[in-house]
Amino acid sequence: MSAERTSPRFERVIGTVLRTGVALSSTCLMAGLLLSLATGGGAPAAFLLNAGIIILLATPVTRVIVSTVEYVIERDWGFATLTFIVLLELVASAVAALVFNRKL
Amino acid sequence: MPAVTATLALIIFTAGTIAGGLGALLGLGGGVFLVPLLNLVLGFPFSAAAAISLTTVIATSSTVSAGRAGKQLINMKLGMLLEVATAAGSFLGGVTAQFVSQSLLQRLFGVVAVIVALIMLSRLRHRNVILDPAADSGVLGGRYHEHESGCTVTYRVKRLPLAVAASFVAGNVSSLLGIGGGIIKVPVLNAWCGIPLRAAAATSAFMIGVTATAGAIIYYGHGQLEPALAAAAVLGVQLGSWGGMKFGAAASTKWLKILMAAVLFIVSAMMFMRGGR
Numbered sequence: 474m475s476a477e478r479t480s481p482r483f484e485r486v487i488g489t490v491l492r493t494g495v496a497l498s499s500t501c502l503m504a505g506l507l508l509s510l511a512t513g514g515g516a517p518a519a520f521l522l523n524a525g526i527i528i529l530l531a532t533p534v535t536r537v538i539v540s541t542v543e544y545v546i547e548r549d550w551g552f553a554t555l556t557f558i559v560l561l562e563l564v565a566s567a568v569a570a571l572v573f574n575r576k577l
Numbered sequence: 578m579p580a581v582t583a584t585l586a587l588i589i590f591t592a593g594t595i596a597g598g599l600g601a602l603l604g605l606g607g608g609v610f611l612v613p614l615l616n617l618v619l620g621f622p623f624s625a626a627a628a629i630s631l632t633t634v635i636a637t638s639s640t641v642s643a644g645r646a647g648k649q650l651i652n653m654k655l656g657m658l659l660e661v662a663t664a665a666g667s668f669l670g671g672v673t674a675q676f677v678s679q680s681l682l683q684r685l686f687g688v689v690a691v692i693v694a695l696i697m698l699s700r701l702r703h704r705n706v707i708l709d710p711a712a713d714s715g716v717l718g719g720r721y722h723e724h725e726s727g728c729t730v731t732y733r734v735k736r737l738p739l740a741v742a743a744s745f746v747a748g749n750v751s752s753l754l755g756i757g758g759g760i761i762k763v764p765v766l767n768a769w770c771g772i773p774l775r776a777a778a779a780t781s782a783f784m785i786g787v788t789a790t791a792g793a794i795i796y797y798g799h800g801q802l803e804p805a806l807a808a809a810a811v812l813g814v815q816l817g818s819w820g821g822m823k824f825g826a827a828a829s830t831k832w833l834k835i836l837m838a839a840v841l842f843i844v845s846a847m848m849f850m851r852g853g854r
Contacts (some may be wrong), residue, residue: 479653487653488646491786492641499636499815509805522804527809529632530794532639533786540657556657558586559787564662564703566791570798571671 483543490539495533501525534563586809588619592821593633593813601821602686602833606634606785607814609693610837612686613844617851623679624671625803627755628796631789632807632813634757636761640778640815650779652719652772655734659744659780663758666748671795673752683852684756687845693760694841697834710747719776743852744784753794757785 499546512518537560544553592614593607600607609631614627645651674682718733734740743765747758759781766777796802 479649480646481649484646484651486648488643491643495593495636495639495643499812502804503810506586506805506808506812509581510586514581515778520728522808524804526632526797526804526807527637529639530797533635533790535645537660538651548598552654552657555661558662559657559664561607561660562668563787563791563794566664566668566671566794567798569668570795571798573675573795 486539486543487536490536492528494528494535497526497546498528498532503527537563581803581805584638585619586805588678589615589629589806589809590813592619593734593810594685594817595750595816597633597637597817597819598821599817599833600637601818602812603697603837605693605760606782607692607757607818608634608636608754609760609841610756612812613690613848616683617847619682622801623682623808624674624796624801626683627674628751628793628802629757629807629810631793631796632802633810634655634751634755634789635786635793636811636815637818638782638784638789639820642783642786645779645833647782649719649721650776651783652776652780653783655717655719655740655772656780656783658717659740660784662741662744662789663748663751663762663784664791666750667695667752667788667791668748671792674792675795675799676762677753677791679851682753683848685750689750689754689756689847690841690845690848693843694838696760696764697838697841713852719772721776730773730776730778732771733775736769740766740770748788748791751788755792757782757784758788759834774837807832 494567498529501521502525505523505525509515511517531561541553541560543558544550565570580585592611594781596605596607596614599605599610601839611630611633612626615621618621621629636750642651717737718731720729720731722729740762743762745763750756751758759778762781762784763777765773766772766781767774770777772780793802
């Protein structure tokens with residue numbers, strides 16, 4: 474593992490990922506909520522709301538993927554492995570969600 | 578769960594604004610206030626309250642960390658290492674939550690609310706810094722510029738296994754109860770692992786997004802997350818924490834902390850009464 478601290482450039486990339494994710498998801502959630510209240514539900518409102526939630530959930534996941542790629546590029550294999558394990562744990566949550574959805 | 582109406586959306590938006598504002602003022606995520614509001618006051622099932630709260634935790638973590646990224650205050654390497662433990666804890670908590678009863682979760686929340694209140698009342702304020710800019714911070718340590726003192730703060734991470742264990746427990750509690758879990762990690766990182774309070778809080782807030790996501794995915798996939806209500810809560814919390822950070826800097830938080838600790842004791846008692854039935 475390299476003793477180098479996280480570079481300011483890498484920190485800014487992560488900041489951009491997080492900021493973009495929140496902005497996109499908040500926009501979808503607000504549009505979906507207003508549309509759902511105005512029309513009493515319906516497919517377009519449900520689509521926007523679910524898109525907002527999925528983008529919100531995908532934001533930290535994307536941040537972990539970007540970090541893994543960055544550490545691979547830096548050849549920092551220790552941290553590449555750690556971030557990849559975090560990614561696998563998030564995938565495990567998604568798999569668990571699918572299993573519960575089927576069974577119950 | 579109640580049907581989604583404009584009134585309910587407005588109530589949840591307001592509850593989110595209050596929880597987000599209090600959270601920002603107290604340096605918490607706000608989930609510890611939002612979950613009891615949804616569960617005890619509005620009568621949502623505990624799992625639905627936890628699911629909504631976790632989505633607000635993700636939004637807060639992403640917003641706060643986006644603003645701090647590039648300033649070296651977040652210790653990203655330490656955060657990413659500890660995320661291995663919080664995400665594992667959170668995954669297990671999210672799975673466990675599907676099998677345990679609501680009354681057990683309420684009693685557990687009652688215990689955690691008391692712990693949060695006690696931590697809030699007796700917050701340790703060690704500095705744990707090496708004021709030598711040339712000092713070696715080690716692989717996981719950090720270095721950042723502190724505006725208040727004008728100094729470069731360098732620190733080393735001590736007792737890493739303890740930090741890992743605290744992160745696992747925080748992750749577990751987070752997805753079981755729908756709170757961020759920073760209140761468990763930050764005091765441990767600060768008091769025992771040598772990390773300055775501001776770096777500990779920033780690093781914890783950074784990790785919480787991943788922690789809450791591991792839990793929220795399970796609730797969402799299981800159909801326990803109502804997207805319209807989550808939307809109202811997320812937007813409310815965003816507004817509240819923005820307001821809290823904008824206007825909170827000048828406010829004295831001492832009396833607010835005492836008041837909120839009292840609120841948490843009441844929340845705890847109510848959770849025990851509901852959970853005991």
